[in-house]
Each structure stands twice: as structure tokens, then as C-alpha cells.
Amino acid sequence: MPSLPGFFANYQETMTRALDAMVPASRPDPVRDAMRYTLLAPSKRVRAVVVLLAADLCGGASRAMPAACAIEAIHASSLILDDLPCMDDAPLRRGRPTVHTVHGEAVAILAAFGLLNDAYGHLSRSYDPALAARVTALYADAVGLDGLVAGQAEDVLATDAAISFETLERIHRRKTGVLFSAAATAGALTAGGSAGDIEALTAYAKNLGLAFQVVDDLLDVTGTEAETGKAVRHDARKTTFVSFSGVDGARELAQELCRTATLALTPFGSRAARLGELADFVAARRL
């Protein structure tokens, strides 16, 4: 079974330490507990890894950690909201009961706001004003009305409805793809990457992010709860890449998107090997 590429392990440890410091367990507080419950739960931290690898490729990851932490906090915020009874009504996430089933809906919603707020606060405190403004605007655009919020709204409203492939793709480019693109761009910005670097990395991440979602749909049908850490066969009322293209078609689409992602790395040559490895992992992942 394909597992995380070896280099992920180091990043995961470092990331968990940094996220722990970002939302410290300084005093007992129900919202803080709920934020940490989700933020520090076992996760691939793939968006943070994209930030760090993109920075590494553009000159060094020494300034990338706050952007990596902030994107993980935004992602964790979105997971809490996505799992609520009024959205996906999910019982399990990251191998644990979802935050609202443990802490209640009110605290879960406040924890999601808390994480989103801390993400932007962390950027503003960690970078000089110009870089903080650029990364904050980048993330705000990724979350907003052309990103996660828009994709989620269209997805929720399409429950039980027949939608076109074009609509399905637009939903998931916004719900999932946009945050991958923001991760790659943020990494490049923190390392002083050129416009050409950002263009190539955006093309890579855009395709990687959509592939990531196609595989997510596949895992809902072919995966297990133990592998994915979440309830499977949960997407029955939604049009997915699998309901549209079948298991084989969706797998082929994911592989094609990962090949396109890797092709976008050509200008970097062998320096982009790890991002290529990440694309291979995404195409074959079972977790």
C-alpha cells in the first residue's frame, strides 16, 4: 500500500511542533481545546508540505513555516465546518470523532472561527508588513468567494442534484485546488521566488489539488475508515468524480492530472524531484 513519501515524516514532526506552539495549551478553555483537537490530530499536512517544498525550491524554506502553519489552520477550520450537521454531517475525521460530536456544535463553530482568526494573526505577527499583506491576501482570496467558501456553497446546494462535469470540476477546483495553489505560491513568496517560479508552481499545484480531490472521491468508494480516518461511502447523495467517470475513469483522471502537475515542474529540472514524488504519492494514495 503506498504510504507517505519518506521525507514527509520529518515535515510532519516539525509541523506538529510548530502548530502546537501556534495554538498553545496555555490555559483550559473549551474553544482552545476544540481548536487543538482538530489542528493537532493526525494529518498528512500535505498543504504545509507544499508550502515548504515550494519555498525550498525557490531559495530556501527558512521563512516558510508561518505560512505553512497558517494554511494548516485554515484547512483545519474548513474541516470543522465541512463536518457540521448542516454540511456533510460527518461522524469521523482524522481517525477521531468529529469535533462537534465531542465538543458540541457551538464550540465547534467557534473553534473554526478561532483557527481562521489565528491563521491570519500568525501571518501578521511573523512577517514584515509587505510579505504579511501578500500572503494574507493570497489566503483570503483562496478562502473567499472564488475559493473554499464558494466551492462549499455550490457543493452543498448541489446535494441530490444532477450537475455537469464542468460544475463538478469548478466546485472542487475551488473547494480543494485553490488552497493547494495558494500553498505553492505562499512558499515561493516567502523565499523570494520569481514570477516564473510562481507561474510554474501554480500550474503544478492546481493540477495536484484537483487530483487530490479526485482521489478523495475514489477513497470514499474504494477505501476503508482505517485508511482514511473518516467515514467512507459518505458521498452517496453527491455527484463525484467516481459517480461521473467510474472507478477506473476517476483513477485515470487523477493519474493524468498528476502527470500534468509534474510536467509543469520541467523548468526546475531535478531540483523539483520531491514535488514530483509528492505528485506520485497523490496519484496512488490510500490515506
Ligand code: GRG
Ligand atoms: C471559512 C475556512 C473556511 C471554509 C468555509 C467549509 C468550507 C468553506 C469548505 C470546505 C472545504 C473542504 C473541507 C474541502 C475538502 C478538501 C479535502 C480533500 C480534505 C481532506 O484533506 P486531507 O486528506 O486531510 O489533506 P488531512 O486530515 O490529512 O489534513
